[in-house]
Structure formats: structure tokens, C-alpha cells
Amino acid sequence: MRKLLVFQHVAYEVLGTLDAQFKAAGFRIRYVNFARAGTQRLDVRRYHGLVVLGGPMSVNDVARYPHLLAETDAIAEAIDAGLPVLGICLGAQLIASALAASVRPNAVKEIGWSTVTPTAAARKDSLFKHFRSTEHIFQWHGDTFDLPQGATLLAETRDCKHQAFRYGNDVYGLQFHLEVDPPLIERWLATPAMCEELDELRESTSAERIRAGTQRHIVRAMRLSHDVFGAFIERFFRWRRRRALPSR
Numbered sequence: 001m002r003k004l005l006v007f008q009h010v011a012y013e014v015l016g017t018l019d020a021q022f023k024a025a026g027f028r029i030r031y032v033n034f035a036r037a038g039t040q041r042l043d044v045r046r047y048h049g050l051v052v053l054g055g056p057m058s059v060n061d062v063a064r065y066p067h068l069l070a071e072t073d074a075i076a077e078a079i080d081a082g083l084p085v086l087g088i089c090l091g092a093q094l095i096a097s098a099l100a101a102s103v104r105p106n107a108v109k110e111i112g113w114s115t116v117t118p119t120a121a122a123r124k125d126s127l128f129k130h131f132r133s134t135e136h137i138f139q140w141h142g143d144t145f146d147l148p149q150g151a152t153l154l155a156e157t158r159d160c161k162h163q164a165f166r167y168g169n170d171v172y173g174l175q176f177h178l179e180v181d182p183p184l185i186e187r188w189l190a191t192p193a194m195c196e197e198l199d200e201l202r203e204s205t206s207a208e209r210i211r212a213g214t215q216r217h218i219v220r221a222m223r224l225s226h227d228v229f230g231a232f233i234e235r236f237f238r239w240r241r242r243r244a245l246p247s248r
Contacts, residue, residue: 009055052091092173
């Protein structure tokens with residue numbers, strides 16, 4: 001059975017639509033919540049791939065969250081081993097940090113539905129070829145990252161240029177949340193910490209505006225999610241044929 005390692009930071013940041021797709025593909029999923037697990041060292045080479053989820057902290061908050069250093073080291077090890085790696089939001093920022101790129105606050109917080117534009121390079125990418133000329137995708141972040149050296153930029157928005165990148169063939173960082181469905185969005189809108197953050201932006205967005213955007217865009221976004229993540233899952237099968245895993 002194929003084994004997937006998932007780094008989780010808070011209970012309300014989950015795989016979302018990815019969960020059903022990985023399970024349908026026959027994966028056994030192991031979650032590691034570093035907030036509880038601390039700085040334990042994990043042998044990422046025992047797994048077929050790694051997904052790093054989002055979270056409310058910054059990559060730079062290592063004094064408060066020392067486990068971020070352990071995560072960054074594990075991500076770098078997974079990349080060196082040639083595993084398929086996917087980072088979402090904070091996860092993308094952690095991948096960028098593992099590749100020696102800086103992470104910093106973005107000029108504005110992107111919360112809610114925004115227009116994402118693929119780059120010219122995206123047309124040749126097996127995941128991003130599914131994007132139309134523009135897509136409305138859900139966001140919830142305040143930080144951004146420099147593009148890692150050697151990485152390919154795949155998508156951008158007006159307020160945050162680095163929205164998605166590929167490093168090598170099998171490592172992807174997505175600043176946006178393509179994994180959301182309506183229940184997950186509602187869960188976030190009911191989470192106190194996220195409500196407080198949303199309230200700070202009440203002049204530019206609100207829960208009501210987010211719900212209205214969800215009604216307009218969720219069907220297309222979930223179709224895109226299925227296609228993009230389905231193409232990513234194919235990489236796990238190719239990786240397994242290239243390289244044998246050590247026995248557990």
C-alpha cells in the first residue's frame with residue numbers, strides 16, 4: 001500500500017478534497033501534527049510522498065514554534081530523496097524556505113476568492129495545463145515568499161505575484177487553497193482565530209462576501225481541484241517505479 005505523510009499544523013487545516021482523492025488512489029495517510037509532536041525527527045524516506053498543509057503561523061516564527069525548523073529539514077530531505085512534495089499555503093512557504101528562499105509578510109492579506117492567473121510556463125505543466133486563462137480560487141494568507149532559485153513560477157495574482165511554483169519535476173508549492181469545499185470554508189468561517197483575522201479586514205471583505213463568492217465559484221474550483229490534484233497523484237506512481245522504498 002502506498003504511504004503518504006502529511007504535516008498538519010492545526011486541526012482545522014486539513015486535506016479537504018485531497019483526502020478522498022488520495023484514499024481512492026489507495027494511499028494510507030499518516031498525519032503528523034508538529035504542534036503536538038514537537039521537534040521529533042521523521043524518516044520521510046519511508047513514505048511515497050509528502051503533503052505540507054497550511055497554518056496560522058509564519059515560517060519565521062521559529063522562536064515560538066521551534067518545530068518549524070524540524071519541518072523544514074524534513075522537507076529538504078524529502079526533496080533530496082526525490083519524493084513528490086506538495087505544499088499548501090504555509091506548506092508552500094515552508095518548501096520555499098527549505099529551498100533557501102525568504103518568506104515575509106505580503107503587502108496585503110489575501111482572504112476570500114481571488115483571480116489567479118497562470119503564467120506562460122503553466123501551459124506546459126501537467127498540473128497547471130488544466131487552468132483557464134484566469135481562475136477564481138480561495139485564499140487565506142498574509143505572508144508570501146521569494147521564488148526559490150531554479151523554481152518555475154506557475155501562477156500569480158494582482159496582490160501576490162508568487163502564487164504557485166514547481167521545483168524540479170515533482171515538488172509543488174501552492175499559496176492558494178485549491179483543496180477547499182463548502183463545508184471546509186464554513187468551518188474556517190466559524191473558527192475564532194480566523195474570524196478575528198477576517199474582522200480586521202471588514203472594509204475589504206466579510207463572511208457574507210466569501211459565501212457569495214463560494215456560490216459563484218465553488219463548482220469550477222472543485223472541478224479544477226480534481227484535475228490538478230489528480231495529475232499530482234500520478235507522480236506518486238511514477239516515483240514508486242523509479243525508486244524502491246526501505247522496508248518499515
